[in-house]
Amino acid sequence: MIKNKLIRNxxxxxxxxxxxxxxTFLIEKKENTxxxxxxxxxxxxxxxxxPLCTLYKSQSQLLQKxxxxxxxNRKDRTISMDEAKKEALEKLIEERINNDM
Amino acid sequence: xNSSRNIQANKWVKEYxxxxxxxAHQRVDDVELANDLVQDTFLSGLESKDSFEGRSSELTWxxxxxxxxxxxxxxxxxxGLNKVMVNVPEQNETVDFFDENGIWKxxxxxxxxxxxxxxxxxxxxxYKILELCMKKLPKLWAAVFSLKHIDEEESNVICETMxxxxxxxxxxxxxxxxxxxxxxxNNW
Numbered sequence: 001m002i003k004n005k006l007i008r009n010x011x012x013x014x015x016x017x018x019x020x021x022x023x024t025f026l027i028e029k030k031e032n033t034x035x036x037x038x039x040x041x042x043x044x045x046x047x048x049x050x051p052l053c054t055l056y057k058s059q060s061q062l063l064q065k066x067x068x069x070x071x072x073n074r075k076d077r078t079i080s081m082d083e084a085k086k087e088a089l090e091k092l093i094e095e096r097i098n099n100d101m
Numbered sequence: 102x103n104s105s106r107n108i109q110a111n112k113w114v115k116e117y118x119x120x121x122x123x124x125a126h127q128r129v130d131d132v133e134l135a136n137d138l139v140q141d142t143f144l145s146g147l148e149s150k151d152s153f154e155g156r157s158s159e160l161t162w163x164x165x166x167x168x169x170x171x172x173x174x175x176x177x178x179x180x181g182l183n184k185v186m187v188n189v190p191e192q193n194e195t196v197d198f199f200d201e202n203g204i205w206k207x208x209x210x211x212x213x214x215x216x217x218x219x220x221x222x223x224x225x226x227x228y229k230i231l232e233l234c235m236k237k238l239p240k241l242w243a244a245v246f247s248l249k250h251i252d253e254e255e256s257n258v259i260c261e262t263m264x265x266x267x268x269x270x271x272x273x274x275x276x277x278x279x280x281x282x283x284x285x286x287n288n289w
Contacts, residue, residue, distance in 0.1 A: 019203025028275045055211045059282055066231050071250035074127045081122035085136055090114040096147050097110055
């Protein structure tokens with residue numbers, strides 16, 4: 001009984017929600033958070049039958065890893081403010097302080 | 102008591118400009134803009150120096166001002182975009198990539214980048230293209246990603262900061278990634 005119901009639901013899900021559009025949405029959601037069991041199941045069902053979305057998934061994960069690296073590097077890189085800009089800023093602040101007094 | 106006396110604004114540039122510039126630059130990835138944000142921060146700081154209570158360090162206080170300015174900037178950039186992206190009916194969101202049945206359109210279907218993409222994870226070319234494509238993405242997405250990976254905020258905090266709903270958040274991320282992958286494939 002339960003098994004039959006599960007199979008029936010599986011088939012219904014595969015047809016009702018198994019579009020590439022929805023599957024790629026779930027793939028992206030999974031990158032950022034946990035999917036519900038139902039969401040995960042829908043995604044797995046679709047991936048099992050769709051080579052395009054399977055390719056999309058691996059490419060998306062690769063790009064994600066690279067992006068994390070890019071942001072990491074951005075965090076580490078040290079760029080100082082331009083010296084001329086600093087001087088101008090110092091002058092500006094001084095002016096403001098003097099005006100205040 | 103007179104807290105403004107604790108403030109030594111004439112030393113701000115010497116002591117904090119580089120740090121604050123770095124803080125801004127890694128979040129907006131634009132030298133000019135980072136310069137402007139730091140300048141605005143110092144000027145705001147001067148104007149509100151009486152409200153500085155000395156409970157935190159001067160630097161922490163200035164950094165908070167700067168962070169608020171960065172978020173304002175994100176929001177300003179995103180507000181124009183929200184109208185275009187988020188308020189459009191859902192069907193139009195990804196209409197470019199999928200047909201009416203939700204299946205990949207032929208011209209947008211994923212193709213392999215290269216045979217050995219994984220091994221090229223550290224290849225310079227690969228990263229150059231990706232950075233180029235990231236620059237082309239909607240600003241809202243760039244803001245979301247910066248909040249996520251630089252400030253390491255949770256998605257609910259990001260939604261609150263950017264004033265977007267949770268479901269819009271996923272739509273934006275999905276749309277952004279589809280565009281990014283497409284751009285990457287076309288430039289590879």
